[in-house]
Amino acid sequence: MPKKIRTEAFQPILDVIARHPGGIGVDGLLQQIGPGLSRRTLQRRLSALIAQQRVRAEGEGRALKYRLSPVTATSNVLLPGVDATGSGETYVPLSAEGAAVRAYVRQPYQQRRPVGYNIEFLERYYPNQTAYLPADLRAQLHSIGRSPAEQAAAGTFARDILNRLLIDLSWASSRLEGNTYSRLDTERLIEFGQAAEGKDALETQMILNHKAAIEYLVREAGQDKSAPLPETIIALHAFLSDGLLPDPLGCGRLRAYPVEIGGSVYLPVALPQRLAELFGIVLEIAGEIDDPFEQAFFLMVHLPYLQPFEDVNKRVSRLAANIPLVRHNLCPLSFIDAPAQAYVDAMLGVYELNDVALLRDVFVWAYERSCQQYVAVQQQLVPPDTFRLRYRNELAEAVAAIVRGGQAADEAAIRAVLPVTVAEEDRVRFVTLTLAEFKTLHPGNAIRFGLRPLEFSAWLEREAGRD
Numbered sequence: 147m148p149k150k151i152r153t154e155a156f157q158p159i160l161d162v163i164a165r166h167p168g169g170i171g172v173d174g175l176l177q178q179i180g181p182g183l184s185r186r187t188l189q190r191r192l193s194a195l196i197a198q199q200r201v202r203a204e205g206e207g208r209a210l211k212y213r214l215s216p217v218t219a220t221s222n223v224l225l226p227g228v229d230a231t232g233s234g235e236t237y238v239p240l241s242a243e244g245a246a247v248r249a250y251v252r253q254p255y256q257q258r259r260p261v262g263y264n265i266e267f268l269e270r271y272y273p274n275q276t277a278y279l280p281a282d283l284r285a286q287l288h289s290i291g292r293s294p295a296e297q298a299a300a301g302t303f304a305r306d307i308l309n310r311l312l313i314d315l316s317w318a319s320s321r322l323e324g325n326t327y328s329r330l331d332t333e334r335l336i337e338f339g340q341a342a343e344g345k346d347a348l349e350t351q352m353i354l355n356h357k358a359a360i361e362y363l364v365r366e367a368g369q370d371k372s373a374p375l376p377e378t379i380i381a382l383h384a385f386l387s388d389g390l391l392p393d394p395l396g397c398g399r400l401r402a403y404p405v406e407i408g409g410s411v412y413l414p415v416a417l418p419q420r421l422a423e424l425f426g427i428v429l430e431i432a433g434e435i436d437d438p439f440e441q442a443f444f445l446m447v448h449l450p451y452l453q454p455f456e457d458v459n460k461r462v463s464r465l466a467a468n469i470p471l472v473r474h475n476l477c478p479l480s481f482i483d484a485p486a487q488a489y490v491d492a493m494l495g496v497y498e499l500n501d502v503a504l505l506r507d508v509f510v511w512a513y514e515r516s517c518q519q520y521v522a523v524q525q526q527l528v529p530p531d532t533f534r535l536r537y538r539n540e541l542a543e544a545v546a547a548i549v550r551g552g553q554a555a556d557e558a559a560i561r562a563v564l565p566v567t568v569a570e571e572d573r574v575r576f577v578t579l580t581l582a583e584f585k586t587l588h589p590g591n592a593i594r595f596g597l598r599p600l601e602f603s604a605w606l607e608r609e610a611g612r613d
Contacts, residue, residue, distance in 0.1 A: 158183075159191055160200065160214070164241050164507075166286065169204060169211030214239040236485040238511040243503035247495035251504075258498060260411040267500040268427065268448065273434035278443050278502050283510065287439045290517045291476040307520060308364055311478055312336055314519065316356035318481040319464050322489055325349045351389050359385035359465055364472060371473050375429045379449070382465050387458045396456040400425060405453055409490075412497035414453035425454045438470035442479065443502075443509055445469070451496050460493065477517045484512040537576060540565040544580050545587070545595045549605040554612055555584040 162178045163170060170178075175188060192212060195201040201212050240248065250258070270276065279287070317332035327335070327349055331342035336357050341350045359382050367378045384398030391397055404416035415421045428448045435441040449463035468478050485508075492505035534541065547563040548555055560580045561573075568576045592602040 156191060156195060159188070159195065161242055163201060163212055163214050164239050169213045171211050175212070238485060238488045238508055240507050241503060244507040247499060247501050247504035248491050250499060251491050251494040255409065255411065258411045260413065261498055262413045263415045264500055271431060273431055274436050277440055278447065278506060279440050284437055284439050287510070287513060290514060291471070305364055311364070311480065312357050312360050314480040314482055315360055315478070316353050318484065319356055319461055320352050322481060322484065322486050323352065323461065325352055327353055348390060355386050355388050355390065363465055363468060367469060375433045376426065378469060379429060379462060379466055383455050383458060383462050386461045386465070387455070390458065391456055393456070400454050401456040405456065407453070407497065410494055410497050421452070421454060424452055428452055438474040438476060441470040442467040443506065446509060447496055447502055447505060450493055477520050479513050480516045480519065481512050482519050483515055484508060533575060534579060537568060540568050540576070541580060541583060542595045545583060546597055549597055550601060552605060552608050554609070555581065557581065
């Protein structure tokens, strides 16, 4: 009978894997767990964790890596610090530090100590010296977030997938605020302007505000790396809060009076002058951070913690986190499937403990999930043939001349009708391109070259007679 493995023996393995959302191999696990565990024992425990559906294996041979299995409401998977039974709650895999934060904020409101804004939390952060995201974690995020447009102009990748991003991010970010629009409802609203039946008008407004803010982020703020961060953040708030604030004057302005956060014992800064000063400092620090993921996470931490606006602060921070990602042509963070309760708990941890561990767990899981969503989109993005674009008019002219002249589509015929605007050094490549174009020419696409159906049919008959 196989020896039963004690439950606590799995914990060090789960803790290490939780810190590597991109996956980690056996050698990496052995190195981080320490010398007390043999390779054979580790492999046996990994097999047990896979059988329990707590860990999944991906790849083969030397490329084999292990990741935590996602936690779902119907799963029997138990991860460190996660209660996935009984409550029907969806959560994310937790680090040990994240689990401790979660345990604290789940205490009754009355048992948590009231706190105010802690300036030391901000003062302890030195750009490019302090790091909320460790170097190895940032490297993994760069690896999974790399896009086909990596070397292109700022914002290229986000523009390429804008239609998809508008729906995903508008829906997911609104859902974290309690919006009940489904993803399909959101798609119909964004693409066709059809508001969902039975929904509150404010929910519809929230979705449309996200759409406008994301379009601004991608088409303007995301393309200009020199654009001042404070102006961009203010603009995002103006878009996101449009028509949603009791006082319309608060749209795109720092708040002028105290606010409270429901369900939290945290009291944000009240004095307007102090708030404006801190807002400038937060964004000055953020602007000095070189790594786009660290900058994104810093904004997700410190904008909601400061609460610079009357409302809509978390929404602003989620879109603001995408500014550095868009500018560096990295996969955007759409928050698809991010568990709302995990996000709320994480923000409470920042507010009340100044602890970013749980929010980091949510951020990393959500980013990995976003990247998975866009893998298929990335694979479908084919870089445009710039040579073909440059000579598209000459190509149409050459193809049409050969068809209308009833000539065979061969190299000699193409050279005979070669437009004079084709540069001497490009002529060999142009002939090759034209020959390739004839191989894909058919009645359905001949119209691209200004050819009428009868003209093309007559040429096809001649071609058939030449075979």
